[in-house]
Amino acid sequence: MLNIGLIGCGHISETYFRSRDYFNNINITVCADISIKAAKKCAEEYNIKSKQVDELLNDSDIDIILNLTNPTSHYETIKKTLLSGKHSYCEKPLSINYEQGKELIELAKSKNLYLGNAPDTFLGGGGQLTKKIIDSGEVGDIKLGNFTFAFPGVQSWHPNPEPWFVEGGGPILDMGPYYYTMLVNLLGPAKNIRAYATTVSKYRNIGDGPKKGKDFKVEIPTSYYIIIEFHNNALIQGFLSFDVINHESNFMDFFGTKGSIIGPDPNMFGGPIKVSLTEGGEWEEHSTENMILGKTNIFNQSGRSNEAPTNANYRGVGLAEMIYSIENKQIHRCNEKLVLHVLDMLDTTVKSAEQNKNLKLRTTCEKTKLFLDNEIEKIIKK
Ligand SMILES: NC(=O)c1ccc[n+]([C@@H]2O[C@H](COP(=O)([O-])OP(=O)(O)OC[C@H]3O[C@@H](n4cnc5c(N)ncnc54)[C@H](O)[C@@H]3O)[C@@H](O)[C@H]2O)c1
Known part of the structure; x- marks a missing residue:
């Protein structure tokens, strides 16, 4: 070992x-x-x-x-x-x-x-089931879509929230990796990005811990509107924000030429995934509960941001799969090309907003392959 x-x-x-x-x-x-x-x-x-x-x-x-x-x-x-x-x-x-x-x-x-x-969440039941449905052609070609991550920020409960609001923090570097990796998993590599950014509040107030009540300065943008064009010509619009009290948007919606699909929370491993093939029609729900990496395994409210109760969370699968790949001399799934392309997308989003222009990505990568049960079974504990 x-x-x-x-x-x-x-x-x-x-x-x-x-x-x-x-x-x-x-x-x-x-x-x-x-x-x-x-x-x-x-x-x-x-x-x-x-x-x-x-x-x-x-x-x-x-x-x-x-x-x-x-x-x-x-x-x-x-x-x-x-x-x-x-x-x-x-x-x-x-x-x-x-x-x-x-x-x-x-x-x-x-x-x-x-x-x-990381992230390895795209290897979970939600990411893999969405990929399978899209690749099956059931909803046609995906040409449009939306994604949203929005919350008020960590200052109300985190005793040391400052790093989220200075260089190295912000919604793009913090949550962007989950969303962008999932998008590349589902649609392939991206071609160019146009983003707009804003800093809604110049100061934030610490809500808990020894520094409770203290104001600190916000040094970077805290909300981004983003448009990403992919090599498959899909145009996807995104909103990543630390400035939203509440919302009811889905994590990810994809609009295909034959129907629509509501994708997973890219920060997690489960579902359900919903598909609708008619205007105003019913949404058919596809559960991930029978999938090895889609079953709910978190039942308690631990208070951790990445572990709401009744979730599937198999973080570490990317590491386990890399170890298996080292031992068997094969390319791992969370590999350099994917990771650098996602970093390029993050960096290009920030720069596009700073420079107020559409920017081409410097990298590309292969479309990810489905993570099959017989491959998962090689690393999962029986
Ligand atoms: N907390 C979450 O829910 C969560 C979820 C997903 C991913 N992440 C990622 O995991 C990483 C860690 O997050 P966290 O929440 O555990 O942070 P944390 O601040 O709780 O822990 C980080 C630890 O790293 C140590 N450290 C920092 N610089 C170091 C250095 N140069 N050498 C050795 N030790 C060093 C710190 O002392 C600290 O103990 C981040 O990259 C974060 O994006 C966190």
């Missing part, structure tokens, strides 16, 4: 430790964090060793670094991982700009190491 060293013992680490219950090859043996206290606490809780970050990077027993640090630390941590001769799997986004990501991909290639990155 390949050994995994985890760097970044924060909130999301719990989800990756839980993924050991679902997948047969996730073997986290050592953890590290710039906060020694956080690393020690994590090691104690999960009965593994803790080390200093550099000590872990130099540990010859470790094959893969699972990087769960904050987005602004991804670049330096992935670079150090690759330079120490280890494979890297990192939480989203790959890095906070395109140039850094490109450098990391080239470094991984030159060292013959695997570089994988």
Whole structure:
């Protein structure tokens, strides 16, 4: 079994430790964090060793670094991982700009190491079922669509909300990876992007924790309207926002030449997916509950932003699939080309709004392949 060293013992680490219950090859043996206290606490809780970050990077027993640090630390941590001769799997986004990501991909290639990155949610039941329905031709060719992620921001409940509102934060880098990866999964690579951005409030107020009541400055745009043109000529409109109190929009709608399909929450693994083939007609619901990676497995309200109750959450599948791919010398699904194309889309969205013009993407990638049950069965725990 390949050994995994985890760097970044924060909130999301719990989800990756839980993924050991679902997948047969996730073997986290050592953890590290710039906060020694956080690393020690994590090691104690999960009965593994803790080390200093550099000590872990130099540990010859470790094959893969699972990087769960904050987005602004991804670049330096992935670079150090690759330079120490280890494979890297990192939480989203790959890095906070395109140039850094490109450098990391080239470094991984030159060292013959695997570089994988979240999100892996597109591998879930919702993403795969939507893909299957679209690819079957039932709703015709998808030429139009919408996507929405909108909420008021984290300042009301998060004790340290500032990073979401400065460089490295914002709705594009935070939630864009889920939506863009899902769009590429369903429609293939994108061609160009036009975006408009705004900062609705110049200051926000902290609603909880030791800094409760304190105002802090918002340094970046907090809402984006986006139009993406894909290579298959689909035009998709998006809204990603930290400025919305409430809404009833769907996560994703796709309008085909024969019907419409309401897609999944790209931040999650389940369904249902809805299809309608007539104007004003009924919506046929397709459940994901019989799918290996679509069944509800979260029943309790944990208060975590990525785990509302009654959800399917199989985060870690991208890591498990990468490990299987390393062992079997095959291309992994959350691979460099997909990840760099998604980073290019994120970076181009921000730049399009800044420069007030339509921008061409610099990269492309292959259309993703369906994740079949017989492939999932190789990594899932029986
Ligand atoms: N919290 C969520 O619900 C969630 C969901 C999906 C993805 N993510 C992603 O997971 C990553 C981590 O998020 P989180 O919520 O766990 O953050 P967090 O702030 O709770 O934890 C991050 C940890 O990384 C450590 N760290 C930061 N820089 C480091 C460095 N250079 N070297 C070593 N340790 C370092 C911090 O000390 C902290 O303990 C982010 O990329 C985020 O986008 C989070």
